[in-house]
Amino acid sequence: MKFVCLDCERAYRLEERRNPFVCDCGGLLEVRQDYRGLDGERLKLEFDNRLADRMSSWASGVWRYKELIAPELPDAYITSRYEGNTGLYPSATLAEFAGVRGLMLKAQSENPSGSFKDNGMAVAVSYGRSLGYRRFTCTSTGNTSSSLAMYAAWAGCSSYVFLPKHHISMNKVLQTLAYGAQVISFEGTYDDGIRFSELHSEQLGLYVCNSINPFRIEGQKSIVFEIAQQLRWQMPDWIVVPGGALSNATALGKGLYELKELGMIDKLPRVAVVQAEGASPFHQMVAQGDAQLKPVRNPYTRATAMNIGNPPSWKKALQYAIKYTKGVTVSVTDEEIMLAKDRIDRSGIGCEPASAASVAGLKKLAAAGIIDKECTAVCLLTGHILKDTEAIEALYKGTLAPSEAAPSVLHTPDLTLDEVRRFITEL
Known part of the structure; x- marks a missing residue:
């Protein structure tokens, strides 16, 4: 496995670019693996066999495919909530x-x-732990932060979330707080938070878990x-x-x-x-x-x-x-x-x-x-x-309802048979 810059094709060993995964030219890095020697048909059989496992890391809908995702990661650092396995x-x-x-x-x-963020966050937190990090960070409109906060808590680590003040869902913020994240709420946009993380995360000792993280x-x-x-x-x-x-x-x-x-x-x-x-x-x-x-x-x-x-x-x-x-x-x-x-x-x-x-x-x-x-x-x-x-x-x-989506709530001070019958008939 190695990092390769998408812009200039420069390659790095994984240990050369720990955080925040940017090439010297400024381009984002991606993980590239050498799949020579892997037998696709054998892997299919192996993946099917692992479906029977319910307690080890193979029970995860992510780590089941470890050969294609993180073959070199020591098992001791795998962080999992049996993510994936979705219908x-x-x-x-x-x-x-x-x-x-x-x-x-x-x-x-x-x-x-x-949310889908768990599939990627399980791997990002696992790799961060393997590099010795105990403090993790992201900028988020909600789902990334709640996923990070959950995995960091599960791993016994801490999380720090940069959260724009506006145009976010409070449900996701509350979920993030419930998992124990420390939240930095700021005026500005998601993009402002990403820029701050890229500039300052390493000196703050924070491992970035946004999508710029190739894991x-x-x-x-x-x-x-x-x-x-x-x-x-x-x-x-x-x-x-x-x-x-x-x-x-x-x-x-x-x-x-x-x-x-x-x-x-x-x-x-x-x-x-x-x-x-x-x-x-x-x-x-x-x-x-x-x-x-x-x-x-x-x-x-x-x-x-x-x-x-x-x-x-x-x-x-x-x-x-x-x-x-x-x-x-x-x-x-x-x-x-x-x-x-x-x-x-x-x-x-x-x-x-x-x-x-x-x-x-x-x-x-x-x-x-x-x-x-x-x-x-x-x-x-x-x-x-x-x-x-x-x-x-x-x-x-009705404030966001399209014309096809009629509200289906009956507000009535007193329950009467006629009212309920009319409501049921009109639905």
Whole structure:
């Protein structure tokens, strides 16, 4: 294993770049592994055998794939809450809503802290511990911080979270505090916090666990490994993912690249990255054919997890998710996101607003003919329905409700049979 700069291709030994994982040229680093000698078919059998384990690190939906994620990490440093192992649910109703032949929902909301961040954070914290760190940090709009706080607490370490004051979900902040994180709340944006971490984390003795940490990407690859294993290595036509910091899009593309190189899958799905209109610099860059991303200075979307104007992983996402898989991008309005959220919630699974962007984006791409109606797709649900209860309250009070999502609450001073009968009949 080694670090390689995505910009200049300079290689480093892992111990040469401990924190914050930036090349001398300023480019972000990624982990590259030598897979020579690995037998893809043998690995499939081994991964299947590990499904029977329920108490060791093999019971994790991340560490089950250790050979493809962190082969050189000593087992003593593995930090795990049996993350991963999330459901893959087919839904005919949502497929009809989105306008495609088949749709499955990968519910990363079933992770222990309630979001997809756990897949990557388990690996980042484990590697940080192996380097001797006891204090971990991130800048976050919510899900990253709650995941980091959980793993740091589980490992007996401390966490320090830089949190923008505005456009965040209080549920996620409270979860972060409950796990014992020390929170630094500041005026400014997510991007301001990232810049501060890059400049000062090493002198503060803090190990950065944002998506600039390449081990986060390695852990998040397990999401697509698990999708492949759940589908018996027969992949869908498309995988659709919300795009905020773009670590998930990067990890999906990188994981697909490695599965194909190892001969573990025959078919390469295309990746669709969905951003909210108010925070869509990556989509704008791809749609306009620009070579460089132009940050959005004051991003805003009700889907707070996507409220990022300068995604740090954009170059990696461009290479792996867009160029390698012949992927696409799309932006959706908050209204389209909330409509999709309403449908997902009512399907019996539920999600936070940012998660619903995947289904909203699939619907928009299918309507435009970019995704064929005969295609099959997996949409990632990145966060739990209770991550943002303010959005649920607003939706069913009508302040955020699309016209198709009528509130279903009867307010009555006295229960009467006629009132209840009318309410039931009108639903």
